[in-house]
Amino acid sequence: xxxxxxxxxxxxxxxxxxxxxxxxxxxxxxxxxxxxxxxxxxxxxxxxxxxxxxxxxxxxxxxxxxxxxxxxxxxxxxxxxxxxxxxxxxxxxxxxxxxxxxxxxxxxxxxxxxxxxxxxxxxxxxxxxxxxxxxxxxxxxxxxxxxxxxxxxxxxxxxxxxxxxxxxxxxxxxxxxxxxxxxxxxxxxxxxxxxxxxxxxxxxxxxxxxxxxxxxxxxxxxxxxxxxxxxxxxxxxxxxxxxxxxxxxxxxxxxxxxxxxxxxxxxxx
Numbered sequence: 001x002x003x004x005x006x007x008x009x010x011x012x013x014x015x016x017x018x019x020x021x022x023x024x025x026x027x028x029x030x031x032x033x034x035x036x037x038x039x040x041x042x043x044x045x046x047x048x049x050x051x052x053x054x055x056x057x058x059x060x061x062x063x064x065x066x067x068x069x070x071x072x073x074x075x076x077x078x079x080x081x082x083x084x085x086x087x088x089x090x091x092x093x094x095x096x097x098x099x100x101x102x103x104x105x106x107x108x109x110x111x112x113x114x115x116x117x118x119x120x121x122x123x124x125x126x127x128x129x130x131x132x133x134x135x136x137x138x139x140x141x142x143x144x145x146x147x148x149x150x151x152x153x154x155x156x157x158x159x160x161x162x163x164x165x166x167x168x169x170x171x172x173x174x175x176x177x178x179x180x181x182x183x184x185x186x187x188x189x190x191x192x193x194x195x196x197x198x199x200x201x202x203x204x205x206x207x208x209x210x211x212x213x214x215x216x217x218x219x220x221x222x223x224x225x226x227x228x229x230x231x232x233x234x235x236x237x238x239x240x241x242x243x244x245x246x247x248x249x250x251x252x253x254x255x256x257x258x259x260x261x262x263x264x265x266x267x268x269x
Contacts, residue, residue, distance in 0.1 A: 013243035061094060072099040114172055115136060118160070125162040127220075128206040132157045132176075145229035154178075158189055186219050199223070 065162045066071050074080060084091050118125070132155045158175040175192040193199045205220055254261070 056236065057091065058094070058099060058102045059106065062099060062106050065099065066103055066106060072096050072103055073100055114174065115196050117164075118162075118201075121162060121164075121198075121201065123162060123201070125160050125198050125201050126201035126204040126206065127202055128159045128161065129217075130157045130159065131155070158192060159197070186215060190223060193220075193223075 005071045058245050061075070062072075064072070069241065081094075084094070084180055138195055156177050157173055159170070159173050163172045164170050177188060190199075193202070202220070205217055207217060
């Protein structure tokens with residue numbers, strides 16, 4: 001790449017087409033001192049400054065897949081392998097099995113950190129029980145619509161809500177189980193509250209009205225009352241979620257005027 005000096009500033013033709021010696025659109029781009037400090041990629045010093053560390057690479061890749069919700073098996077995708085090899089030819093081929101172990105290792109580390117934060121929390125927490133639907137990925141995309149039902153899975157999610165010492169609202173998922181394992185979820189929920197050290201810090205439990213989780217609520221309520229861990233010897237009351245109430249009201253109202261809305265649409269269109 002050619003460099004030239006103009007008025008004491010370095011300029012470089014840094015917008016080439018691949019395989020061409022001509023700048024794109026005939027423009028010469030001005031570069032700062034850092035960008036102008038070029039090195040030959042083939043020199044020995046270039047590779048000595050960057051040492052590939054397999055442990056660090058796997059941890060970074062595991063964090064990426066965990067946060068993006070993509071299956072670790074997607075690492076076997078040919079295009080993804082080509083991308084990694086292009087970014088760094090020194091990178092060894094990743095294994096989905098090894099990456100899965102790093103994902104689980106990362107999960108255990110984050111779980112330990114969350115446990116420590118919740119155990120040291122001085123305030124109270126609220127729980128919410130939700131039903132989540134997971135759409136299974138195929139490589140880096142969704143499955144075809146014809147396979148939608150076979151690749152959708154329902155889960156029961158236990159989430160804890162609290163305000164931290166910096167007065168920020170936090171909402172963390174502390175337990176997820178398959179909806180098919182509902183019978184085991186009740187005992188699992190109680191064990192989870194004990195493991196995270198929040199069994200004596202629960203002040204409220206929120207459940208969507210369209211979910212039949214009465215048994216879970218009763219078990220949590222009885223455990224709290226049994227150990228007398230409610231503030232001021234308080235009692236737990238079943239209160240409907242405001243969002244669910246408003247949602248039910250709106251749905252019922254729209255149901256009553258559904259025919260009228262349909263007639264108006266026919267007139268307009």
